[in-house]
Ligand SMILES: O=C(O)CCC(=O)C(=O)O
């Protein structure tokens with residue numbers, strides 16, 4: 157065994173770093189078991205000092221489950237469908253002014269695939285091209301966020317659900333960010349997916365709280381980006397409650413990862429929300445990610461009578 161596992165940060169309360177993992181290591185079931193345990197218990201694994209290749213990224217992902225092909229076809233990588241490629245380039249992916257600063261790559265706090273009725277269990281992310289500034293990937297743990305909620309709020313949200321829909325522009329989501337986002341150039345993604353949003357990605361519903369199957373811990377289940385409203389409470393009181401919860405969530409301890417080519421990040425998407433900070437607008441940032449299958453079984457399509 158060549159690798160070491162350390163806490164990610166003294167005061168974070170989640171995450172581990174795994175230093176020096178090799179493809180040979182993950183052939184051993186004991187290693188695979190250890191990594192799976194950390195993934196479920198700690199939420200986020202930062203692999204440092206590895207020789208990152210697409211083959212290793214895919215093999216590492218398969219330690220945690222079968223892979224699925226991402227439902228947004230524009231993102232799937234030609235020749236390697238297990239990987240999505242996320243290109244931030246002002247010509248293709250748009251240019252935004254975030255709080256007055258021209259930026260690419262900016263993405264508000266979210267859970268992946270929360271806009272579908274099945275939230276995937278995780279993904280392994282790598283950086284193919286790194287920006288000279290910004291482009292950090294941020295993480296907050298919703299097991300911790302739930303534990304830090306005042307008891308009256310815990311009781312109030314126990315049986316609530318949230319309605320979500322895919323959002324094609326980082327500035328369009330009511331709860332995504334408090335930053336001021338202005339579109340300078342629209343992304344190809346928005347141009348392509350925007351017109352078929354309601355047909356291909358109709359609204360879905362997810363519970364606001366659920367219990368982590370493997371550990372019995374409760375998880376706050378809010379993806380600020382893409383959240384429309386609390387089901388049945390699309391009114392001032394409902395929005396005030398959701399805003400209070402989102403404010404609580406984004407004030408919880410966060411880890412921001414500045415990237416190196418020798419790194420991979422794995423998170424438990426049933427539990428960690430993540431975001432991307434705006435990056436240098438005159439550069440190209442490229443990331444690749446796998447999508448680890450799984451269904452926590454609690455999402456569903458919004459029923460016709462609920463949409464009214
Ligand atoms: O570009 C990044 O750093 C993360 C993008 C993202 O949200 C994802 O891979 O799910």
Ligand SMILES: [Fe+2]
Pocket residue numbers: 266267268430
């Ligand atoms: Fe994401």
